[in-house]
Amino acid sequence: MIDLRNQAAVVGFGYVPFGKRGQYAEKGHLRLVVEAVAAACADAGITPADVDGYSSYYTPIDPPELFEAFGAKQLRYTAQTWGGGGSSMCGAFQNAAMAVATGAADYVVVHKVMTMEAGARYGQAFGQMGQGVPSIGGPFQYSVPYGLQAPGQMFALAARRHMHLYGTTTEQFAHVTMHARAMAANNPEARFRTPITVEDHHASQMIADPLRLFDFCMETDYGCAVVITSAERARDCPHPPAYIASAAVGAPFRYGNALMSFYNQPDEDFASSGQRAVAGEVYRMARMGLADMDVAMVYDHFTPMVITSLEDFGFCAKGEGGPYVADGNLGLDGPLPVNPHGGNLAEAYTHGMTHVNEAVRQIRGTAINQVPGATNVLVVGGAGPSPTSGMILTGSPE
Amino acid sequence: MIDLRNQAAVVGFGYVPFGKRGQYAEKGHLRLVVEAVAAACADAGITPADVDGYSSYYTPIDPPELFEAFGAKQLRYTAQTWGGGGSSMCGAFQNAAMAVATGAADYVVVHKVMTMEAGARYGQAFGQMGQGVPSIGGPFQYSVPYGLQAPGQMFALAARRHMHLYGTTTEQFAHVTMHARAMAANNPEARFRTPITVEDHHASQMIADPLRLFDFCMETDYGCAVVITSAERARDCPHPPAYIASAAVGAPFRYGNALMSFYNQPDEDFASSGQRAVAGEVYRMARMGLADMDVAMVYDHFTPMVITSLEDFGFCAKGEGGPYVADGNLGLDGPLPVNPHGGNLAEAYTHGMTHVNEAVRQIRGTAINQVPGATNVLVVGGAGPSPTSGMILTGSPE
Numbered sequence: 001m002i003d004l005r006n007q008a009a010v011v012g013f014g015y016v017p018f019g020k021r022g023q024y025a026e027k028g029h030l031r032l033v034v035e036a037v038a039a040a041c042a043d044a045g046i047t048p049a050d051v052d053g054y055s056s057y058y059t060p061i062d063p064p065e066l067f068e069a070f071g072a073k074q075l076r077y078t079a080q081t082w083g084g085g086g087s088s089m090c091g092a093f094q095n096a097a098m099a100v101a102t103g104a105a106d107y108v109v110v111h112k113v114m115t116m117e118a119g120a121r122y123g124q125a126f127g128q129m130g131q132g133v134p135s136i137g138g139p140f141q142y143s144v145p146y147g148l149q150a151p152g153q154m155f156a157l158a159a160r161r162h163m164h165l166y167g168t169t170t171e172q173f174a175h176v177t178m179h180a181r182a183m184a185a186n187n188p189e190a191r192f193r194t195p196i197t198v199e200d201h202h203a204s205q206m207i208a209d210p211l212r213l214f215d216f217c218m219e220t221d222y223g224c225a226v227v228i229t230s231a232e233r234a235r236d237c238p239h240p241p242a243y244i245a246s247a248a249v250g251a252p253f254r255y256g257n258a259l260m261s262f263y264n265q266p267d268e269d270f271a272s273s274g275q276r277a278v279a280g281e282v283y284r285m286a287r288m289g290l291a292d293m294d295v296a297m298v299y300d301h302f303t304p305m306v307i308t309s310l311e312d313f314g315f316c317a318k319g320e321g322g323p324y325v326a327d328g329n330l331g332l333d334g335p336l337p338v339n340p341h342g343g344n345l346a347e348a349y350t351h352g353m354t355h356v357n358e359a360v361r362q363i364r365g366t367a368i369n370q371v372p373g374a375t376n377v378l379v380v381g382g383a384g385p386s387p388t389s390g391m392i393l394t395g396s397p398e
Numbered sequence: 399m400i401d402l403r404n405q406a407a408v409v410g411f412g413y414v415p416f417g418k419r420g421q422y423a424e425k426g427h428l429r430l431v432v433e434a435v436a437a438a439c440a441d442a443g444i445t446p447a448d449v450d451g452y453s454s455y456y457t458p459i460d461p462p463e464l465f466e467a468f469g470a471k472q473l474r475y476t477a478q479t480w481g482g483g484g485s486s487m488c489g490a491f492q493n494a495a496m497a498v499a500t501g502a503a504d505y506v507v508v509h510k511v512m513t514m515e516a517g518a519r520y521g522q523a524f525g526q527m528g529q530g531v532p533s534i535g536g537p538f539q540y541s542v543p544y545g546l547q548a549p550g551q552m553f554a555l556a557a558r559r560h561m562h563l564y565g566t567t568t569e570q571f572a573h574v575t576m577h578a579r580a581m582a583a584n585n586p587e588a589r590f591r592t593p594i595t596v597e598d599h600h601a602s603q604m605i606a607d608p609l610r611l612f613d614f615c616m617e618t619d620y621g622c623a624v625v626i627t628s629a630e631r632a633r634d635c636p637h638p639p640a641y642i643a644s645a646a647v648g649a650p651f652r653y654g655n656a657l658m659s660f661y662n663q664p665d666e667d668f669a670s671s672g673q674r675a676v677a678g679e680v681y682r683m684a685r686m687g688l689a690d691m692d693v694a695m696v697y698d699h700f701t702p703m704v705i706t707s708l709e710d711f712g713f714c715a716k717g718e719g720g721p722y723v724a725d726g727n728l729g730l731d732g733p734l735p736v737n738p739h740g741g742n743l744a745e746a747y748t749h750g751m752t753h754v755n756e757a758v759r760q761i762r763g764t765a766i767n768q769v770p771g772a773t774n775v776l777v778v779g780g781a782g783p784s785p786t787s788g789m790i791l792t793g794s795p796e
Contacts, residue, residue, distance in 0.1 A: 001628065002400050004500040054480075063480050064649055064784040074675050075649040075785050078480040079493055082452075082461050088476065095477055098496035102402040103683075104646065230399065248502065251462055251473040277472050285501075386462035387473050 005285060006397035008097035009234035009241035012046070012227035013357045014039025018191055018348035019221035022116040029060050032223030033113045034069050040225035045238040046107060051227070053077030053105030055096040057088045058351070059112055066111070077105035081249060081389075085151070086112075086299055086351035087382040090282075090389035093356070094247035096228040106233065111225045112353045152216060152302070155384065156208035159304035162271040163210065166319035168307065170210050174201035175326040176303035177214045177345050182331070184342025187368050191218060192346045215303040217344035224353035226360075231397065240395055242363045245376070246285035247391035250278030272318075273308035273383035275390065282378075282390040290314045293392070294374040295362050296336055297355035299382040300343045309380050310338075313390070332369055340369035355379055356393075363395040403683060404795035406495035407632035407639035410444070410625035411755045412437025416589055416746035417619035420514040427458050430621030431511045432467050438623035443636040444505060449625070451475030451503030453494040455486045456749070457510055464509070475503035479647060479787075483549070484510075484697055484749035485780040488680075488787035491754070492645035494626040504631065509623045510751045550614060550700070553782065554606035557702035560669040561608065564717035566705065568608050572599035573724045574701035575612045575743050580729070582740025585766050589616060590744045613701040615742035622751035624758075629795065638793055640761045643774070644683035645789035648676030670716075671706035671781035673788065680776075680788040688712045691790070692772040693760050694734055695753035697780040698741040707778050708736075711788070730767055738767035753777055754791075761793040 016024070016035050024032055034048075041048045048070035054063035055078070063078040077099040081091030089112075096108035148154050162168045177196060184190035196214065204213035234241035251274060283289050290313065298313075300306045307321030315336065316324040330338040341347045341358040348354055361367040362374040375396050381389035414422070414433050422430055432446075439446045446468035452461035453476070461476040475497040479489030487510075494506035546552050560566045575594060582588035594612065602611040632639035649672060681687050688711065696711075698704045705719030713734065714722040728736040739745045739756040746752055759765040760772040773794050779787035 001630070002402075002405060002500045004400075004502075007400060067649070073650070076647065076679065077492075078486065078489065078647060078785060079477045080480060082476040082478060091476065094475075094502065095493065095496075098493075098500060098502075102400045102496060104402075104492065104496075232399070249474065249476060251465070252471070281474065387476060 004097055004101055005245055005287065006243040006394070007101035007231050008228055009231055009243040010226055010356065010360050010393060011229050011234050011237040011239065011241055012040045012042070012044025013225065013360055014041070014043055015222065015224040015350070015354070015357065018189060020191070021219045021221060024115040024221040027115070029113050029115060030065055030069065032115060033061050033066060033111050033225065036113070036223035036225035037066065037070070037109055037111060040109065040227050043239070044227040046227065049073065051107045051109050053096065053099050053108035055079045055092045055099070055108050055110045056112060057081040057086070057092045058084060061111065061113060077108060083249070083387050084385035085301065085382050087385045087388045088249050089352040089381045090247045090379060090391040091249035091387070093228065093244060093391055094249065097244045097247055100228055100230045106229065108228045109225050110228065112351050113223045114351070115221045151384070152208040152211055155302045155305060156211045158271060158308070159210055159302070162304055162308065165271050166322065168304070168322035170202065170212070171198050172307065172322035172326045173215050173303040174198045176300065176306045177201060179325070179330045180300065180339060180343045180345035183340050183369055184346035187342050187347055190342045190347040191220065211302060217301045217349040220349040222348060222350045224350050224357070226353065226356055240364050242360045242393040242395060243397040245288065245392040245394045246282050247389070248278050248281035248285060249387045249389040250281055251387035252277045271308065273305060273312045273388070274386065275309055275312040275380070275383060275388050278388055278390050279313045282392055286392040288376060288392060290336070290378070293336055293376050293378045295340065295371045296338050296378040296380065297359050298338050298343070298380045299352050299355065300339060300345045301349070301382055301384070303345070305383040309383050313378065313380055332371065337371050340367055340371065352381060359393045363393060402495055402499055403643055403685065404641040404792070405499035405629050406626055407629055407641045408624055408754065408758050408791060409627050409632050409635040409637065409639055410438045410440070410442025411623065411758055412439070412441055413620065413622045413748070413752070413755065416587060416748070418589070419617045419619060422513040422619040425513070427511050427513060428463055428467065430513060431459050431464060431509050431623065434511070434621035434623035435464065435468070435507055435509060438507065438625050441637065442625040444625065447471065449505045449507050451494065451497050451506035453477045453490045453497070453506050453508050454510060455479040455484070455490045456482060459509065459511060475506060481647070481785050482783035483699065483780050485783045485786045486647050487750040487779045488645045488777060488789040489647035489785070491626065491642060491789055492647065495642045495645055498626055498628045504627065506626045507623050508626065510749050511621045512749070513619045549782070550606040550609055553700045553703060554609045556669060556706070557608055557700070560702055560706065563669050564720065566702070566720035568600065568610070569596050570705065570720035570724045571608070571613050571701040572596045574698065574704045575599060577723070577728045578698065578737060578741050578743035581738050581767055582744035585740050585745055588740045588745040589618065609700060615699045615747040618747040620746060620748045622748050622755070624751065624754055638762050640758045640791040640793060641795040643686065643790040643792045644680050645787070646676050646679035646683060647785045647787040648679055649785035650675045669706065671703060671710045671786070672784065673707055673710040673778070673781060673786050676786055676788050677711045680790055684790040686774060686790060688734070688776070691734055691774050691776045693738065693769045694736050694776040694778065695757050696736050696741070696778045697750050697753065698737060698743045699747070699780055699782070701743070703781040707781050711776065711778055730769065735769050738765055738769065750779060757791045761791060
């Protein structure tokens with residue numbers, strides 16, 4: 001068995017300034033990615049023509065288009081992880097790590113992009129989400145006729161189930177957003193920097209009961225790119241490497257979570273993130289546990305899913321996620337700071353890519369809300385569409 | 399650097415009986431894949447619930463659907479290689495090999511399926527190829543208005559270029575199909591077993607000058623699956639393992655080939671398969687050359703692309719592919735037998751999956767047209783859409 005632990009590292013990241021919905025429609029997907037890749041390569045001390053591999057998840061961009069755009073000599077690796085949204089995001093880093101560690105490619109870029117040019121819109125009914133066809137097949141055919149047409153509606157049922165089973169409250173949901181806003185307050189790049197209260201949260205529009213507007217991340221036009229290379233090459237890059245201690249994707253049988261319309265899973269999973277198994281893989285492969293982490297990036301598309309992710313990655317016991325977030329445990333003074341950049345909820349919704357950026361910044365010691373001495377960073381992919389994912393980055397490879 | 403060579407192996411394959419166009423429309427993609435996976439697992443001596451990873455290329459099937467169908471405990475790996483058709487097919491095996499060799503998963507299935515149920519049709523204009531939208535974006539917007547709407551039209555220009563530069567003839571194209579039919583004559587599963595002559599070839603309908611009907615592979619409804627596991631586990635499987643000595647994807651800069659409508663590449667590439675670079679990677683990673691091969695599986699969607707693939711993988715010098723195929727070098731008595739099962743042109747068009755099946759059979763010694771003592775088998779992915787791919791399987795891992 002080959003041990004992939006710390007054999008690859010993140011050596012650069014780049015992105016275009018976060019835009020509001022439709023802001024980059026004219027610029028388009030390819031141009032956004034090209035600018036992000038160029039910025040990431042500059043950060044890594046290489047040129048885009050050095051990139052010989054591309055890895056992503058749920059992207060509209062073909063690697064050959066990208067590598068042609070940069071005049072690279074040879075495209076040597078491509079992969080895309082399955083899964084919707086940002087659930088499988090860490091799988092893109094897993095594939096990139098495998099590729100550079102085995103010499104399939106020298107520098108692999110993980111990229112992700114979204115503009116509203118393509119007709120696909122988050123938060124709208126699935127029949128309008130870019131499929132361009134009037135009929136709905138696959139598992140959605142069984143849920144859409146009953147009103148489960150959009151992610152918000154699906155996650156609402158999981159949120160309600162958690163409330164029913166564990167007494168979780170919408171006040172606790174509010175605390176997740178309040179924390180994100182507090183972290184973003186001094187982040188000049190964050191889109192939502194105004195602090196809010198529980199009352200502000202409760203006054204925001206009800207979208208899919210019990211989820212209000214402030215329980216949703218915001219739609220963002222963005223382009224993001226991250227450069228991964230082998231541990232050997234990483235040591236020659238300008239910034240301290242963020243080694244990939246582990247990266248995994250996973251989904252348990254009868255995984256359903258908020259997408260419970262697809263599957264008929266046991267009750268206990270109904271209110272989970274579906275991430276317990278992948279959490280175990282992430283810790284096992286890294287030979288580290290949650291107690292070894294200095295800071296955590298938790299995918300926060302919907303506030304209740306932060307609560308379930310925290311439970312399933314071991315921050316607190318099952319059912320105690322609500323009190324955990326309301327008691328201030330996410331803050332910089334808490335036992336394990338979460339999303340010091342403001343996350344999807346307050347900085348920008350980039351399907352998890354900026355969670356990786358912030359993880360790298362924390363390891364480099366250059367974050368705005370720097371956790372002193374941060375070395376080991378947990379990154380949690382989105383709870384929701386199957387499969388989900390996670391990874392651990394570290395500044396100390398031994 | 400981690401050496402992936404011979405760290406993973408193909409231990410089983412399975413498929414549904416090859417169908418004609420639309421034969422499995424009612425059965426549907428998921429059911430076809432499920433049956434193929436079940437057959438592949440039986441061949442590998444495992445149960446489908448043991449499969450914890452899925453890898454593919456250009457597939458309509460989501461891994462979570464598959465693993466749910468089998469009641470697997472945990473999905474631990476998913477990846478899809480970019481690229482259209484079967485060009486990148488060996489990349490799916492590369493990803494599978496990386497996953498099992500690094501312990502990300504125990505058993506990864508590479509699957510591929512096609513029925514005509516989905517509206518997507520090979521050989522029809524791109525505007526009708528399943529996109530479901532009336533507009534055409536990306537690189538196709540520059541070629542479709544000029545009549546390059548379907549693969550046959552695009553490959554026709556590359557074929558004509560090869561004829562112009564090297565004096566290649568349509569008689570030589572015919573010999574590629576004649577060889578395939580000859581090989582398929584005693585293959586009871588082959589769809590086209592009737593031998594043909596040059597006259598038969600020339601009498602077949604002209605589709606996209608200079609390509610006639612008998613220069614095209616046939617549309618096939620199919621479901622195929624292959625099981626990959628680690629070298630350690632492979633030794634416990636019922637059949638001799640086919641170790642993955644190397645697997646690579648690649649595309650050179652300004653790769654255009656038959657899809658020359660996309661890019662403006664140098665003249666010498668215009669008539670190539672675009673595979674010279676990936677051929678070098680495949681041989682380098684395996685630490686073997688063409689002279690070490692005992693039999694070769696060459697993707698044969700269009701007869702002229704077999705000629706260019708042979709040239710670029712070193713079977714003959716550039717421009718000499720036409721005489722090479724016409725002189726009988728592909729046969730069982732030739733220097734390196736090619737596609738003893740009949741290939742895409744005569745057995746079934748499965749986007750390259752049956753080339754892998756036959757490679758495994760040759761290594762096991764169970765092929766109908768068995769090459770005596772076959773140990774090392776070259777597999778060449780499709781010339782055409784970027785990136786392309788190749789791999790070497792071996793029965794002798796040292």
